Amino acid sequence: MPAHIAIIMDGNGRWAQQRRRPRVIGHRAGARAVNVCIDFCLERGIAALTLFAFSSENWGRPEEEVGALMKLFINALDREVAELHRRGVQVRFIGERERFSAAIRARMDGAETLTRANHALVLTIAASYGGRQDIAAAARALARDVAAGRLDPDAIDERLFASRVALADLPPPDLFIRTGGDFRISNFMLWQLAYTELWFTETLWPALDAATLQRALDEFASRERRFGLTGAQGQPGAGAGNATTPDETPA
């Protein structure tokens, strides 16, 4: 069972276009699929779910589409946060929050504050997020510490760097899912996905159902995660100390 699932929710526009409807209708339908996914994780006891909702690059879409997405974002937060809180979900946001309007930022802050002590599921929404931007921000923070004399450059190793990227307090994703039929990462969690199992489906995001998510879990269960070692080293009795690289903890 994966402890942390990360998902690129892709295919909203094509789902609407197949129905000869404007793309925004697909985004609206996509909100329902988010709930399918959250229900699935809560039922299965999956500890963390990270959803890619809006990339740094998505700001470049037509103004009308970006505007519609922002409205949907506000509506979804107003509609869902109280219920998520009731169900014990901790809501977090990663990405360049300062690029959003004050109305959205206030809702993000409010949702985080309200749900911060919850533990049934850590739900992270990546919004105005980019993996390269995440890594650059970590490098900038470390450079600042070096410039201020607080940090020796020789102390910068993978472990320290990992502590400065997004979601540093969570285990890295065990399972990555992308809907929509494309086989790429699209600048999602580049650092964190180093040893994540990747799974792709043709299913368009608004059509997502529990059966599709279960197929991903079944496939995940059949994978052998080696973390650079040999298959034999990962077998029970091989010695826990040898079974994983220091920064990766297989579920």
Ligand code: IPE
């Ligand atoms: C994903 O669906 C949602 C966002 C990126 C905001 P798309 O809008 O990318 O849908 P397609 O990929 O064009 O079908």
Ligand code: IPE
């Ligand atoms: C990735 O989807 C970003 C989100 C789902 C939020 P895109 O639709 O933006 O990715 P590309 O353009 O197909 O790479």
Ligand code: MG
């Ligand atoms: Mg897309």
